[in-house]
Amino acid sequence: MLIYGIKNKFSKIFRKLSSYIFPNEEHIIWERRFKQIASLVGEWIWEIDSRGYFTYCNAIVEQVLGYNAEEMRGRLLYDLFYHEDLTKFRNLLVDVFNKRRPFKDFTARFIHKEGHLLTIESHGLPILSHDGVLLGYIGVSRDISERIKLAKRVAESQKMAALGQLSAGIAHEIRNPLQVMSGYTQLLSMTEESKERKEKIKIIEEQINRIEHILQGISQYVRKIPPKEREKVNPNTIIQEVISLINYRASVDNIHINLHLAEDLPEILINKDEMYQVFLNLITNARDAMPHGGILTITTKKRKGMEIIFEDSGVGIPREIRDKIFDPFFTTKEVGKGTGLGLSITRSIVERYGGTIEVESEEGRGTNFTIKLPAGV
Amino acid sequence: MQEKEKVLVVDDEAMICSLLNEFLTLEGYQVAIAYSGEEALSYAEREKPHIVLLDIKMPGMNGLDVLARIKKANKDTKIIIMTGEDTPKLFTEAKALGADYCILKPFKLENLKRFLTSGKEHYGEESQKI
DSSP states (O other), X not given: OHHHHHHHHHHHHHHHHHHHHSOXXXXXXXXXXHHHHHHHSSSEEEEEETTSBEEEXXXXXXXXXXXXXXXXXXXXXXXXXXXXHHHHHHHHHHHHHHHTOOEEEEXXXXXXXXXXXXXXXXXXXXXXXXXXXEEEEEEEEXXXXXXXXXXXXXXXXXXXXXXXXXXXXXXXXXHHHHHHHHHHHHHHHHHOOOHHHHHHHHHHHHHHHHHHXXXXXXXXXXXXXXXXXXXEEOHHHHHHHHHHHHHHHHHHTTEEEEEEEOTTOOOEEEOHHHHHHHHHHHHHHHHHXXXXXXXXXXXXXXXXXXXXXXXXXXXXXXXXXXXXXXXXXXXXXXXXXXXXXHHHHHHHHHHHTTOEEEEEEETTTXXXXXEEEOTTO | OOOOOEXXXXXXXXXXXXXXXXXXXXXXXXXXXXXXXXXXXXXXXXXXXXXXXXXXXXXXXXXXXXXXXXXHHOTTSEEEEEESOOOHHHHHHHHHTTOSEEEESSOOHHHHHHHHHSOGGGTTHHHHTO
16 A cells, blocks of 8 residues: 555656656647648747747748847847837837737837848737736737838829829919919000000019919929839739738738639730739728628739729729719728829829729629720730 | 901900900901800801810810810811910820810910911920920
8 A cells, every 4th residue: 555655656756757858748749730830831920928038930030030040039029129119119019018918910110130121010919827927929920011112102102193183283273364464464565655564564474484484393393203114014923912912911801812813914014013003002992892801803814905803892882983983082081091092093004004994883792993904015 | 358367265264265355356366255165166166267276174075075076077277275284195185186286374475376377387386395
């Protein structure tokens, strides 16, 4: 009995010890699962402790930040932040950590190992002990610098287009009254005899000329929006590039993207940035039309020229505003959410290449935008 | 005495019409005014003006449509487009539809006079300078 008791006690101690030294089988299975998943996912997966030191990163981190997984271990998260953002983000994260809250879409600027700036978007979940103490966070991050850059370029060209539309509008409104002033002044000077008054009329004429020069300056400035370089590109390639930029975002928003890209689609001579903008505008609109998720189907077809169709399963466009959606500054989005220029710019780009864009929509069913480009663009 | 040349002025801005009316009358033309594209077409059909001074942006039928229809009915009518819209695209479009001249507002009455009396060779002179 005594012997049995000792033996039993020993074996208990042994089991306990061995569980420290040799993890049990379930642990091993879970570790294998995790490692395999972590290596499959093309995202940077990480874990930090409660003070912000990295305890784990998968191999992808090297593609993102330049440091390999080993170099990351023990590194402090805050040391990777761009110094200008440091205080703001540290305070923000400390607050999140204190409340042990998960975070989503946390965007911060990081410094790459080689010194350049990256914009990183992260999602994280707190790791809590069974008694609720924060042990750290585990999460996923990705480099969205390209997406941000592209968005900036698009915003920039939208701004220029807005400026163009606005100044053309103003100039036009000013030119009419200016014509009347200028014309009557000229009529006056034809009939005026007094030398003194003729002098004064001349001053008015000169000032009218000055206004006209200002108007010309505005038109020239607007027209300086740089002439775009064109290159031979297959639109399928651009669609795929845009999709790769927004795919992750789309999956977060529960939007499934189907691509039916014609293999025989010819290359066309276009400016890549402009086509990016066209596709991005249409895809963004489709996303906004599907706030609860849905399906976006993008089809390319070789016709006389080609057709590119964007079909969403969103809320549709009410009939009464369908005619207005291509008008500049028309928007149904909240103030500050949309400029009202997306579709107007989209159409002007498509028309610049001799193409057309048409819309078909059914409320509650979805919307189709069809771009037709002629052969030989 | 030689019969006066008939000029039709088409602009929705009344002050532009009065200005041109005064100037052209001084210059010895017989002037008619239309404040819209529709009015212009019915006058043109009835009176067959020699020259039409035509604004582009008007409520209702725009100047380019008026231009096309007048030229279709009578290609000898001289049409001078006067516009406040400073876009080369518009000038090209107007030319393609058969406009004889395009002139950007505000223009010098002197220049208008030159276009009223000259042949086609000066097309787009005004547009060249922008």
